[in-house]
Amino acid sequence: MPMYNPKEIEPRWQKYWEEHKVFRAADVSDKPKYYILDMFPYPSGSGLHVGHPEGYTATDILARYKRMRGFNVLHPMGWDAFGLPAEQYAIETGTHPRETTQKNIATFRRQIKMLGFSYDWDREVDTTDPKYFKWTQWIFLQLFDTWYDAEQKRGRPIAELPIPAEVEAKGPDAVAAYRDGKRLAYQAEVPVNWCAALGTVLANEEVVDGKSERGGHPVVRMPLRQWLLRITAYADRLLEDLEPLDWSHSIKAMQREWIGRSEGAEVDFRLAENEETIRVFTTRPDTLFGATYMVLAPEHALVKRITTARQQTEVDEYRAATARKSDFERTEIAKKKTGVFTGAYALNPVNGKSVPIWIADYVLVSYGTGAIMAVPGHDERDWEFAVQFKLPIIPVVLPPQSWLQATDVYRLLKEQLAESQSDGRQVPTMSPGGMQVVQKATPLWDRLGQDLGKVVEQLYRNHIQLFSEAYTDEGTAINSGPFDGLPTAEFKAQITRWLEERKQGQRKVNYKLRDWLFSRQRYWGEPFPILHEQGGRIRPLDVSELPLTLPELDDFKPSGKPEPPLGKATGWVQVTRDGKTYLRETNTMPQWAGSCWYYLRYIDPKNDKAFCDPAREKYWMPVDLYVGGAEHAVLHLLYARFWHKVLFDRGHVHTPEPFQRLVNQGMILGEMEYTGFKNNGTWVSPTKETPPGLETVRLDEDQVEKSGDSFVLRENPKVRVEARAYKMSKSRGNVVNPDEVVDEYGADSMRLYEMFMGPLEATKPWSMRGVEGVFRFLNRVWRLFVDERGDSVKLSDQVKDVPPDKDTLRKLHQTIKKVTLDLDAMSFNTAIAAMMELSNVLTRHESRSRSVLETFVLLLSPFAPHLAEELWLIMGHGKTLAHEPWPPFDEGLTREDEIEVPVQINGKVRGKIVVPADIDQASLEKAARADDKIQALLAGKTIKKVIVVPKKLVNIVIAG
C-alpha cells in the first residue's frame, strides 16, 4: 500500500540533507551570492508557534529557489537566547538560566529541523555562547572607543577627539572625563523605569501603559547610574539612509516617526529679575509675538532658582506630586491640564514684554530643552492651559477664510443672520458665549459692509477668546510688529535670522529619539567589559581578555534594590590590574545586544580572530532579504542599523546599511470563533459596548448563519453573534502547535498551508480544514506518480516516456511562468494555486508524460521539498534535486491558439466569441458584430463608438 506517507519520507530526507551537507553555503564562490535571513527566535519555553514557520517557510522556499537559479545562498538560523524568562524561571526554581536556555534551544532546533528548512546548520549561532558574545563585547568596546564627529558626520576613534586647551590644562583626569562624555557608550545618571517586581530597569519601549511589557508589573521612575548608547548622534543618518531601502512604506514611516525629526529654533528668554536665561525649543518661531507665558517641565533645573518665596510651597507640592506619578499616570490624567505659577517672569526677546513662568507636567523634561514658550493662540495644549488658568491669548497668525468659516463663531452668526432676515424674531435660546459673539459682531456689521467673512476675521483679530480652539496651521502674520503680513514660512526664516544676529536664538533640529538605555540589572545577559577605578575613572578590558564570562551564582534572586545580581559575585567583581584594584561593571547588556549583529556572525561563525572576516563580509553583505515579524519594526531594526553604521564608520563593514530588503510577515490568528451572548439565559445581540456580566457562549459553525452584514443565530435570526478570529494565546486556548500539525499531515502540508493561506504580509486566521486541503493536494500529486494499488512504491504505469500533447505542454509552460514570476514577487499563495491547476489537468489524463512530471516536481520542490525529493528519486534520479536548474519557460508555448473574447454593449457583457489568438483589431471587431446575439441586440440601434482592446474585449457603445 504505497500511500503518501510523510512520516516515513520526511525524516529520511532531512537526514539525507544533513549528512550530505546539501545546503552548505560556500564561503568563497564564483556564483552570485544571495543572503536570505530570518529574524532568529527567542527560544521560549513554550516551543515553536505556528507564527514562526510562516516567515521561515517563505524564506526557505526562496532559498531553495535561488539555489536552483544558480545562486550561492546563505540561509542560516540561530538563537537570540539571552532574555528575561529564563532568568525569571531561575529565580523561581534555582535552575541555571543556561540550562533552561539550552533545553529550550534543543526543542526549537528539533521543531525547526522537523519542518525541513534548508538552513546551513554549520552556521548556527547562540547569543549566550561565550564564543559569540565575546564579539558582542568587542563591538561594545568599539562603541566605547568611538565619538561622533558632527562636522564629518561620522564616528571616529576616541584618540582622534580634539581636546580643548582649557580641558588639557586641567590635567589627565579632566581629559579622561572629557573623553568619557563624548563616547558613543557613556554613563549617566538618568531617571529610569524601575520595576521592583522584576528587579530591573526597563527601557521606555519595554514599558507599556506604565507597566512592564513582560508580566505587567508596575513601573516607577527613579534616577540611577546607567550605560547609554548615543544613538541620537546617528539620528539624521538613520533617517536619511532609510530612503533608498527596499522596505515597506509603513515600516519606514514607523521608523521615521520614532526618530521624530523636527525643525525649528532655540530661543533664549532672559529673566526679568536676574541674569538667568531660559532656553526653549519651538517649531514655530514665527509665533514669538504670541508667547504670553512660559512653561518649564516640573523637573527643570531652573525651577529651584527662579521660584519666588511666595510660590515656593505650591511649586514644591506640584513637583512632588509629579514625581510620584508614573509616565502612564501623567498622560492618563492628561485630559485636564495642571500647573502652577513660579512667581517669576521672563522677557519676550522680540518685544521685551514680561511673561509669567509656570511649571506644568504637560511639558516633558526629556524633549527639547524641557521648557517652552506658550503660544495659546496657535497651539492646542497651550490654548487649553491658557483657558484653564485664564492667561492671555494673542492671535499672531491669521487663518485662511476656509478655516474661519468652519468655526462655531461663523456658523452662529450665519444662523443669526438667517433668523433675523426671515421674520426678525429673536433667537429663543442662546448660550452666554453666543450672546457675546453677537454683541461683539454687531458694531462691526455695518462698518465692514455686512461681509460675514470680514466680520469673523475682525473678531479673530480682536476677540480670539470667542473661538473654541487654537489655529495651528500656517497663515499670515498679524500682531507681530514689523513682520506683519508675512506668510508663515517666510516669517520663520526671517525671525530665525533676526534672533541669530542678536545672539538670542538659532536654528535647531530636534528628535524624539532618545539615547538608548543599554544596561540592565540582570544576571542573564552579556557582562560589560568595563572596570571601575575608585574615583570614577573607567577602563575597558583589553580585547585579549574577552570574552568576559558570567560568574556562577548560587541564587539568582534580585536584591529588590536596583543593585544588579552580579554584585553578589564578590570574587568576580574585584579585579587587580597593574597593582590597582578595580570593580567590574555589574550591569549586563539588554537582550537587543546580541541581535544587533548576528547577521554578521553567520557569515563567519567560527572565527576567533575577528567578529567576521573582511573578505567574507564583503562577499555576503548586505542581507538581500530579511523576513520577520512587524513587532521588530522599530527597535530591533533601528538598533541593528545603528550598530552597523558605527561598524561602518570604523571600517569593519563595507555597507552603510545591513538589510537591503525587508518583508514583514503578518500575524497568524487562531481559528474563526463564533460567540453568542446571553443575559439571564436569554440570547442578546452584542452592541458597541457590550455590558459586562453577559454570559458568552462558544457556538458551532452550523449554529449560525449569515444575515446581511453580520452573523445571526440559526435558531433565532434576530440575535446577532460575534464572528472573528483572535490572536493565538494560551489563555484563549486557541494556540496551534506545529508538532501536532506535522504529526497529522506532515511538514510539507504545514509548509504549503502556511503559504497558501494568503499573502505573506497579511494577518490571517488559521484553519485546520485548510491544512487538510493542501494535504489532499499533495496526495493527488503523489498519485500522479505512484500507483497506490501496487505492492511497492514504484512509478505508475500511467507515466510514459512520451512527449506531452499540445494543451498539456501549454499548461505546463503557463505554470512554470506563473510560479517563476510569483516566486520573484513572493506571491506564494497564487504560485501554489497554479500548481494545483496543473495537477488537476494532469490527473484527468490517463497517461502522463514523464518530462512534464519531472518539471512539475522541480516546480514543487521549494514548497514541498520532502515529497519532491521522494518523487525525484522514484523517477530514477540518483541524487538530490536541490541543485537542479530551475525549469525555464518558453513564452511562445504559453500562448493559446484560440481565445474567448467578451463582447460588451454599453459596458455590459452580452456575448462571447471565440477567435484566433493572433486576430487583428479590425477582424475582431468584425467578428464581434457578426455574432448572432450581438446582431440581434444591435438591430435598429445607432452605434456611437466601438472600443476594441486587442485580445481582451470589444465594447460597442450605442445610443439610447
Next chain:
RNA sequence: GCCGAAGUGGCGGAAUGGCAGACGCGCCGGACUCAAAAUCCGGUUCACGCAAGUGAGUGUGGGUUCAAGUCCCACCUUCGGCACCA
C-alpha cells in the same frame, strides 16, 4: 487625536483600468461501495425563474471613463503603530 494597512461569496482568498469571485475549504448532486470512509466527476455570489434568462453585486456616498474591486474626493468600520514631542 495623528500615522499606516485593510474592507470582495458561508470561510481563506484571486483579479497589468477590460468577462469579479482563479485556487482551496465548506456545502449540494452523481460515480465507485453491501455500506461507510477515501477517491473521482459535476455544481455552488445573491434575488427572481422549471428553464433559456433577467436584474443586482467588491464597506458607504459622490466623481472621472466607452469601461472602476482597481483611479480621484468625502465618509464609515476593523487591525497595527504613535500619542501632551512644543
